[in-house]
Amino acid sequence: MNTNSSIAAVPAVNDTTSDAIIKARGITMRYxxxxxxxxxxxxxIPRGELVTxxxxxxxxxxxxxxxxxxxxxxxxxxxxxxxxTVHGPGPDRAFVFQDFALMPWATVLRNxxxxxxxxxxxxxxxxxxxxxYINEVGLSGFEDKYPNELxxxxxxxxxxxxxxxxxxxxxxxxxPFSAIDEQMRRxxxxxxxxxxxxxxxxVIFVTHSIEEAVYLSDEVVLLTRHPGKVVxxxxxxxxxxxxxxxxxxxxxxxxxxxxxxxxxxxxLR
Amino acid sequence: xxHTTTADVSIPSPGIAASARHGGHLRRHAPLLWKLASFALxxxxxxxxxxxxxxxxxxxxxxxxxxxxxxLYSGELLKAYAETLPxxxxxxxxxxxxxxxxxxxxxxxxxxxxxxHPAMVIMQTAPMAAIIPLITFLYxxxxxxxxxxxxxxxxxxxxxxxYSGIRQTNAxxxxxxxxxxxxxxxxxxxxxxxxxxxxxxxxxxxxxxGGFIGIVLAELLITPTGIGDIISYNRSIAxxxxxxxxxxxxxxxxxxxLTAVQIIERRVFAAxxxxxxxx
Numbered sequence: 001m002n003t004n005s006s007i008a009a010v011p012a013v014n015d016t017t018s019d020a021i022i023k024a025r026g027i028t029m030r031y032x033x034x035x036x037x038x039x040x041x042x043x044x045i046p047r048g049e050l051v052t053x054x055x056x057x058x059x060x061x062x063x064x065x066x067x068x069x070x071x072x073x074x075x076x077x078x079x080x081x082x083x084x085t086v087h088g089p090g091p092d093r094a095f096v097f098q099d100f101a102l103m104p105w106a107t108v109l110r111n112x113x114x115x116x117x118x119x120x121x122x123x124x125x126x127x128x129x130x131x132x133y134i135n136e137v138g139l140s141g142f143e144d145k146y147p148n149e150l151x152x153x154x155x156x157x158x159x160x161x162x163x164x165x166x167x168x169x170x171x172x173x174x175x176p177f178s179a180i181d182e183q184m185r186r187x188x189x190x191x192x193x194x195x196x197x198x199x200x201x202x203v204i205f206v207t208h209s210i211e212e213a214v215y216l217s218d219e220v221v222l223l224t225r226h227p228g229k230v231v232x233x234x235x236x237x238x239x240x241x242x243x244x245x246x247x248x249x250x251x252x253x254x255x256x257x258x259x260x261x262x263x264x265x266x267x268l269r
Numbered sequence: 270x271x272h273t274t275t276a277d278v279s280i281p282s283p284g285i286a287a288s289a290r291h292g293g294h295l296r297r298h299a300p301l302l303w304k305l306a307s308f309a310l311x312x313x314x315x316x317x318x319x320x321x322x323x324x325x326x327x328x329x330x331x332x333x334x335x336x337x338x339x340x341l342y343s344g345e346l347l348k349a350y351a352e353t354l355p356x357x358x359x360x361x362x363x364x365x366x367x368x369x370x371x372x373x374x375x376x377x378x379x380x381x382x383x384x385x386h387p388a389m390v391i392m393q394t395a396p397m398a399a400i401i402p403l404i405t406f407l408y409x410x411x412x413x414x415x416x417x418x419x420x421x422x423x424x425x426x427x428x429x430x431x432y433s434g435i436r437q438t439n440a441x442x443x444x445x446x447x448x449x450x451x452x453x454x455x456x457x458x459x460x461x462x463x464x465x466x467x468x469x470x471x472x473x474x475x476x477x478x479g480g481f482i483g484i485v486l487a488e489l490l491i492t493p494t495g496i497g498d499i500i501s502y503n504r505s506i507a508x509x510x511x512x513x514x515x516x517x518x519x520x521x522x523x524x525x526x527l528t529a530v531q532i533i534e535r536r537v538f539a540a541x542x543x544x545x546x547x548x
Contacts, residue, residue: 069448089448101445105463115449118459166449 020044027077036227049218050203060228094163096173100155102147109143115166133161153184171203190244214256224267328510336510353495357484360419368424372431392425410492422483423476430472434465470534481523
């Protein structure tokens with residue numbers, strides 16, 4: 001497969017008719033203190049794919065994700081989701097947080113159902129939906145536990161179930177596994193991929209781990225810092241239906257990791 | 270499964286349900302035994318110190334208990350509390366309503382914060398014993414003056430605790446609520462207030478202690494009535510056991526009220542199905 005196409009970096013004027021669910025055009029983020037976090041970032045996120053934003057810390061990848069989520073207003077530029085301009089959070093996007101953002105005073109069930117609770121869905125209905133996704137992320141039996149009774153990995157499973165419960169087209173995942181230890185992280189990555197085979201979501205995934213990005217992604221977008229810019233996109237192109245071990249030993253997996261590392265290396269320091 | 274502790278949401282102490290689940294009889298009653306031992310030690314030392322005596326104005330514990338029984342039996346104590354408790358209750362009610370409201374609004378609104386925060390800090394740090402007699406100039410020596418004394422000693426504590434509870438809301442949880450399209454109102458009712466509830470109750474408990482101090486100060490410094498009158502009258506005629514008995518009765522009453530509030534607090538959290546988020 002192609003390792004090097006750059007279809008994602010589209011110039012601002014070119015509004016392609018391709019099936020891109022999210023289009024970012026000329027996103028610039030400048031903070032009042034003069035720091036430019038992002039400069040003229042344009043991206044297309046193809047529907048149904050998992051796209052990773054990868055880069056060193058300070059490259060503005062989380063900022064970009066939060067702009068797409070509508071949590072941060074960019075200084076300039078426009079985000080379009082399903083061809084509608086974003087002016088804030090919407091039902092088409094659901095966020096998964098790095099620190100899980102679970103309410104410590106609420107059970108797993110209430111936490112998972114919380115997105116629907118905020119939308120005014122009746123209790124019985126939202127809890128039925130929540131139970132379905134709790135089961136799907138592998139947390140059944142823990143519905144009545146509180147977050148502090150769960151391990152980090154299980155907490156993030158709850159965070160993922162909450163995002164799935166609101167039935168958004170797009171999942172925005174902000175370094176979701178970075179606070180979880182290595183072995184559990186691998187398990188969560190594998191489980192995420194098998195979950196996505198069922199759920200058919202578009203995912204934008206922020207990470208600083210090259211291996212994680214290549215393993216999970218249909219497409220990896222490389223960002224650099226000072227200011228944050230897209231330098232390259234890589235499509236690893238492994239067989240998504242292969243077993244995790246086969247993927248990790250696949251030539252294309254290893255090549256993509258090397259390729260990205262040689263790219264990023266020159267931007268460090 | 271492995272645990273990770275990183276920049277995480279605040280981890281509450283395990284709730285009542287969790288702690289009641291395990292532990293045999295001895296382990297469950299051990300804290301109670303320790304408490305009783307602590308009381309016994311304290312009162313024992315008091316008894317010894319009173320018998321030496323370390324001061325003529327310091328009666329042994331046994332004499333104080335006898336005096337307390339006598340005050341109760343004669344009805345003097347009940348009559349005094351009939352005068353002391355209504356203004357205390359009224360003041361604490363005002364504090365519970367307005368103190369919590371002030372603190373919550375201060376935590377939510379910048380403008381109110383600017384307007385009230387300095388006043389609250391001053392009220393918390395000012396020497397109240399010096400200021401309370403001045404209330405007389407404005408409100409005379411009646412019940413109103415007592416209520417005011419209770420309020421100025423309890424309200425700032427309640428308000429400041431609510432305020433800090435609200436200010437400490439986890440930013441990530443607010444962002445979460447926003448990302449799932451929660452309104453500002455939902456953020457307040459579903460995130461900010463539950464998050465602050467532990468601090469609000471802690472503030473109420475502090476406020477109750479403050480209220481007890483306020484009512485006694487008012488009765489000692491403004492209007493010699495109620496329990497304050499028993500204290501100052503018995504001191505003036507050197508009947509120290511009675512004086513200490515009155516003081517002891519206040520301590521007992523305050524402890525009972527605080528315990529009751531704690532029980533109510535647990536019930537409220539249990540009824541809401543929340544885990545106690547006290548830090």
